[in-house]
Amino acid sequence: MASDDLAELRKMYLGFMSSRVILTANSLGVFDCLKKASSIMEIARKLRTDFRATGILLDALAGIGLVIKGRNGRYRNAQASNRYLIKGPRNYQGDIIRHAANMWQNFSLLDEVVRTGRPARLGLDREAFILGMHNLTVLRTKGLIKALGLKDVKSMLDLGGGPGTNAIAMAKKGVKACIFDLPETIKIARRVARREGVKNISFISGDFHVDSIGSGYDLILVSQILHAFSAEENMALLRKCRAAVNPGGRVVVQEFPINDALTAPPHSALFSVNMLVGTEKGRCYSPKEIKRWFAKAELEDIAIKNLPETVLIIGRQKA
DSSP: OOOHHHHHHHHHHTHHHHHHHHHHHHHHTHHHHTSSOBOHHHHHHHHTOOHHHHHHHHHHHHHTTSEEEOTTSOEEEOHHHHHHSSSSSTTOOHHHHHHHHHHHHHHTTHHHHHHHOOOOOOOOOHHHHHHHHHHHHTTTHHHHHHHHOOTTOSEEEEETOTTOHHHHHHHTTTOEEEEEEOHHHHHHHHHHHHHHTOOSEEEEESOTTTSOOOSOEEEEEEESOGGGSOHHHHHHHHHHHHHHEEEEEEEEEEEOOOOTTSOOSHHHHHHHHHHHHHOSSOOOOOHHHHHHHHHHTTOEEEEEEEOSSOEEEEEEOOO
């Protein structure tokens, strides 16, 4: 029998197997077929997949707890799969899983990335990435708004806002919201905003490193952006934000938390690897590093707030 530490090691290095099963099932549309109990033959016909292969995949999904296999040999979704993996409901997570399938390709070249220091960038499904950000962010907006408070916020900028999920949530609270992102991303954000029925929202297309981001904002939110760039690029971006926010207004960065040693929590240390394979200079930055950038950008009253999955670094423009 393997010792506990060897068993844990095996669990880690074989983790890719369950991951790939989930990615493939999501890509094929398996979970949408299992809202009601179905046989292997019925599912294979709907998906146009091989009978034997479909059965093995379904048994693996049952083995990891995402599918329930009945005594009659029919399969149906487990509760979590019905909640998160069927298209349509607000909690749907299938887009971010589609993005994870793209990440898989880049991670597969990690040997070469570490040898050369150059990112892999095999491919990017932009829609899966942007809508995946919506999958994640829609579960966090309530906590973010509660942590920030909007009493003094009449206008806000969601900088690099992706699908605009945070801006949309604030617009629903009566804030005049603006989303800034690349043109192809803004197209997706407009679609999300229309679907959400939000009116008091505007859009700016451009590259925030070189283009104007506008001005006159009470709040500028920079959510999950800094980890994609170098410290120097982030400093320049924060200075641009300080110049664009109203006197007394706030600049808020939201990032994954990571300790000063850059090793914990494990998810954040691994996310830095995602930035290694996907960007030229990005990684996770500790709140202490970002707080130091805020001070150099001449933002005041700098504070750190920990949320369940993220951390906020908040600074204020001099009144």
